[in-house]
Amino acid sequence: MRIREVLARDLTRTARRVSEARGWGEPPRLHLEAGSGPDFGDLTCNLPLAWSRSAGCPSRPLAEALLEALPARPWWREVRLEGPGFLNFFLSPVGLQAVVLDVLRRGSRCLQTGEGQGREVLVPRLRTLPRTLEQGGQFLDWEARARLLEASGFRVLREDREPEPAPPVRLVGQKSARPWTFSRLLETLGQPVLVFLLLDRPGLLDLDQAHDPTLANPAQKVLYAGTRTRGLAKMAADQGFAPGRPVMRSDLEALGTPQEFGLARALEELPWTAARAAAQGRPRLLTTRAVALADLFHAYYNHERILGAPPAVTRARLALTQAIQEGLEAALAVLGLQSPERRA
Numbered sequence: 001m002r003i004r005e006v007l008a009r010d011l012t013r014t015a016r017r018v019s020e021a022r023g024w025g026e027p028p029r030l031h032l033e034a035g036s037g038p039d040f041g042d043l044t045c046n047l048p049l050a051w052s053r054s055a056g057c058p059s060r061p062l063a064e065a066l067l068e069a070l071p072a073r074p075w076w077r078e079v080r081l082e083g084p085g086f087l088n089f090f091l092s093p094v095g096l097q098a099v100v101l102d103v104l105r106r107g108s109r110c111l112q113t114g115e116g117q118g119r120e121v122l123v124p125r126l127r128t129l130p131r132t133l134e135q136g137g138q139f140l141d142w143e144a145r146a147r148l149l150e151a152s153g154f155r156v157l158r159e160d161r162e163p164e165p166a167p168p169v170r171l172v173g174q175k176s177a178r179p180w181t182f183s184r185l186l187e188t189l190g191q192p193v194l195v196f197l198l199l200d201r202p203g204l205l206d207l208d209q210a211h212d213p214t215l216a217n218p219a220q221k222v223l224y225a226g227t228r229t230r231g232l233a234k235m236a237a238d239q240g241f242a243p244g245r246p247v248m249r250s251d252l253e254a255l256g257t258p259q260e261f262g263l264a265r266a267l268e269e270l271p272w273t274a275a276r277a278a279a280q281g282r283p284r285l286l287t288t289r290a291v292a293l294a295d296l297f298h299a300y301y302n303h304e305r306i307l308g309a310p311p312a313v314t315r316a317r318l319a320l321t322q323a324i325q326e327g328l329e330a331a332l333a334v335l336g337l338q339s340p341e342r343r344a
Contacts, residue, residue, distance in 0.1 A: 024055035034269045041088025048085030059085030096264040097252040103323040111274045111330045116154030127160040134166040136182030147334045148278035173207030192337045193219040200287040225294035229325035247319045254316035259300045266293045290331045
């Protein structure tokens with residue numbers, strides 16, 4: 001189980017025990033969210049606030065009772081009670097290690113969750129190849145939704161349909177006046193860039209941004225993060241750091257900088273973002289999260305020495321880099337992006 005799943009189970013069981021002891025009634029459904037910033041925890045829960053009215057107890061004493069009865073776990077260095085009843089959980093070094101190990105263990109399946117519990121869901125599929133840009137956007141959206149639902153544990157059934165009326169895709173930029181078709185844009189921009197940008201900003205395609213090969217282009221930012229992680233792995237192997245066995249917790253003990261905790265927080269959130277994108281039918285949620293993870297990685301790459309650090313530090317940082325690569329590649333795969341050729 002992922003640490004978020006264990007925490008949800010702990011909170012649910014604790015709430016029921018406390019309720020039985022104090023007569024507070026059935027607790028409401030639990031919701032865990034990523035903290036809005038480092039000062040607000042890596043995970044946060046508003047259960048005391050949501051439960052307060054039906055329990056007939058002020059939210060803060062209710063939260064204190066939950067915290068007192070909650071089992072201790074090594075993944076949290078601190079649990080804070082904030083405001084009227086928010087429970088904020090902060091990752092410990094052991095928690096950081098657990099997140100990285102979980103991603104490495106799952107590999108290409110690291111975005112999969114069981115949220116759907118095998119329930120059937122119907123997703124349309126275009127019967128013919130898209131011709132217009134609007135049909136292309138519709139095609140990409142339906143295909144991404146299907147893959148997201150499958151990753152979230154749903155059994156996806158497809159129904160072939162003719163193209164339906166779709167919202168227009170507005171082109172902006174210097175070349176926007178040209179009569180662009182979907183196939184022409186695919187040929188000009190390349191499949192990964194066009195797919196990412198159309199999913200990231202439905203209804204709008206900035207051609208100047210799409211043609212930009214720098215990290216100002218969000219698609220290039222994510223793709224180049226993958227290139228960098230693969231390049232690091234190759235250079236590490238050339239220097240004798242190729243792993244001869246699976247990564248273990250002891251290999252990660254050198255991790256612990258603020259940037260490394262930020263990367264672990266982003267990796268922990270990735271599968272749950274995919275699950276929300278599936279539930280809401282909004283692939284953009286995952287593209288946004290992928291860009292955020294890539295941003296964090298590029299800053300980390302530019303700030304920290306990965307190769308050339310002491311051997312224990314290098315091994316730990318290479319394992320973190322591998323986890324980032326797994327997470328980004330899984331996100332790109334579920335969004336339907338074809339792997340680009342590696343850059344030199």
